[in-house]
Amino acid sequence: MIEISPVIMEWLSMIARWLHVTAAMAWIGSSFYFMQTDLKLKHGDHLPQGVQGEAWQVHGGNFWNMVKYTVAPKRMPDVFTWYIWESRITWLSGFALLILVYYMQADLFLIDKSVLDLTPLQAGLFSLVSLLVIWFIYDGLCRSPLGKHDVALAIIVYIFLVILSYAFTQVLSGRAAVNQIGAIVGTFMVANAFTVIHPNQRKTVNALLEGKPADPNLVKKARQRSIHNNYLTLPVILLMISNHYPLIYATQFNWLIIAIVLALGPVIRHFFNSRHAGKGSPWWTWVVTAAGMVAIGYLSSLGPRVLKTSAVTSKAPTAFAQVEEIIVSRCSMCHARETLWPSLAMAGKGILLDDAVQIRRHASLISATAVRSNAMPPGNITEMTAQERQVLADWLATTASKPDRDTPVTN
Ligand code: HEC
Structure with missing residues (x-):
């Protein structure tokens, strides 16, 4: 495997994604546009022979008259788009x-x-x-x-x-x-x-x-x-x-x-x-x-494959220390100010999970990614166990729903 600096990887991926989304917008945009124009064509006797229909459109403050030929105009134009x-x-x-x-x-x-x-x-x-x-x-x-x-x-x-x-x-x-x-x-x-x-x-x-x-x-x-x-x-x-x-x-x-x-x-x-x-x-x-x-x-x-999260166990409330220990051992290496994971330039999605405040703050994101689904750790690379997910589930079911709720964090 070629070793490329994580920062370069991050930027290459950003450039490729930018291009991908832009090209896809241009492609799908034009394809939707032509589909719609085609379906909206109106027929009429005033149209020249070979014309299947026309559509009048307003765009950019101007009027456009699109005409569709089946199959082609009598005199073919020199240049097409x-x-x-x-x-x-x-x-x-x-x-x-x-x-x-x-x-x-x-x-x-x-x-x-x-x-x-x-x-x-x-x-x-x-x-x-x-x-x-x-x-x-x-x-x-x-x-x-x-x-x-x-x-x-x-x-x-x-x-x-x-x-x-x-x-x-x-x-x-x-x-x-x-x-x-x-x-x-x-x-x-x-x-x-x-x-x-x-x-x-x-x-x-x-x-x-x-x-x-x-x-x-x-x-x-x-x-x-x-x-x-x-x-x-x-x-x-x-x-x-x-x-x-x-x-x-x-x-x-x-x-x-x-x-x-x-x-x-x-x-x-x-x-x-x-x-x-x-x-x-x-x-x-x-x-x-x-x-x-x-x-x-x-x-x-219905939750991830390994663990059903619906069951709220009747045990005593989970000690937060236990939660913290799990997060620190399974998540923090990639979600800290200085990540310890060699292929990451910075914390995954910029989300920090390296102290109690951050963990509480991100409770609902932890729920979505590690309890209700097994998206995190990615590929379960840090080998989080089903029991550990269950501990998080119990904590979320009791503590996390209390006031200091998560604010959506995407930065
Ligand atoms: C091996 C590194 C690694 C580990 C371990 C890890 N994460 Fe992540 N995490 C990432 C990366 C990378 C991303 C960004 C993924 C992407 O680009 O879509 C991420 C994204 C996230 C997100 C944002 C998801 C989103 O869709 O915006 C959350 C929340 C999260 N991780 C929580 C956790 C939790 C909780 C754990 C521990 C159970 C954990 N992560 C363990 C690398 C890791």
């Missing part, structure tokens, strides 16, 4: 982040030895190879005879992803497993654009420039992948930000939570797609979404 690099940069920067966060800090974020005892090399290879293999399986499904049946294909791909979610949570740390599914689905989307949508568009344009007719099959195939991307966008966004939510990724039903998220994203998209197309507002989608969110909340409340 292609939307190609947004998706590619999103993937490349995301891959850089995967390396920086999960592969180079595998012991913290990729591996959880209580799930499976892997070496960083094994875990990294597993993540990387599965990313590629799964893309080829998905691509094969789309190209197979199943690809002719949109609904059947969608259902099979969904079931496939749910099985994968379960499988990954049995191999990698919860956080890495959720991220991996996000990366896999994100890879579907980028590779859909890279290997099908853009090449097919280019072939169509070239044929038209040569005065030949466009191949409707190419257009159809690109459209299918485009629709997949449209419905996959929302789940990917949630999976990618899930690392801020230990209750999502580090609780025992994390795989089921992923399954619900993968189903809810398309349901919400359906609401907006229907509305933009002027096909009414399917309000039932919000009822389903609310039910799904309640289910996620409930599942995440």
Whole structure:
């Protein structure tokens, strides 16, 4: 493993993340924009031949008239604006982040030895190879005879992803497993654009420039992948930000939570797609979404794999000294002003847990990360035991709910 200073790692990861989020915004923004414009097109007799519809829009104080040709205008323009690099940069920067966060800090974020005892090399290879293999399986499904049946294909791909979610949570740390599914689905989307949508568009344009007719099959195939991307966008966004939510990724039903998220994203998209197309507002989608969110909340409340936290034992109140001892031996090395963990530039997320005041102050964060979930210690690297978590749970159930409550600390 290459040794890079933790400060440099931190900055590289910040730059990659900044780029990743920016590129993803540009990509998803333009894709939502075109989807919506397409669905809102109005037909009319005044439109020239070959025009499917037009949309009038107001933006930046100006009026815009978007016109969609099927398949192309009579005289092809000399210059086009292609939307190609947004998706590619999103993937490349995301891959850089995967390396920086999960592969180079595998012991913290990729591996959880209580799930499976892997070496960083094994875990990294597993993540990387599965990313590629799964893309080829998905691509094969789309190209197979199943690809002719949109609904059947969608259902099979969904079931496939749910099985994968379960499988990954049995191999990698919860956080890495959720991220991996996000990366896999994100890879579907980028590779859909890279290997099908853009090449097919280019072939169509070239044929038209040569005065030949466009191949409707190419257009159809690109459209299918485009629709997949449209419905996959929302789940990917949630999976990618899930690392801020230990209750999502580090609780025992994390795989089921992923399954619900993968189903809810398309349901919400359906609401907006229907509305933009002027096909009414399917309000039932919000009822389903609310039910799904309640289910996620409930599942995440069931606690981590190793320990059920619901039981408040009737023992005498836990002595704070005991709590302090646990935190000092399992957490403080990474959550102190001077961290003792070599790969950390500073305390994890800037959160200090090195004295009684800080421990009390962060009670609810300790609850979320080490009792209600097992997100911390990362990969259970300091080998915190179930009994120790139970001691924290007892303390939180009795003492921590008293006045000196936690104030949200993110700095
Ligand atoms: C090996 C080092 C290490 C140990 C041990 C460790 N942490 Fe952390 N902790 C981190 C890192 C790194 C982060 C930042 C994670 C990230 O970037 O998402 C973090 C983040 C956190 C956060 C913020 C979570 C969030 O989502 O904002 C809390 C709370 C936390 N740790 C509590 C604990 C508790 C409680 C323990 C002991 C049970 C503990 N940590 C043990 C390294 C550690």
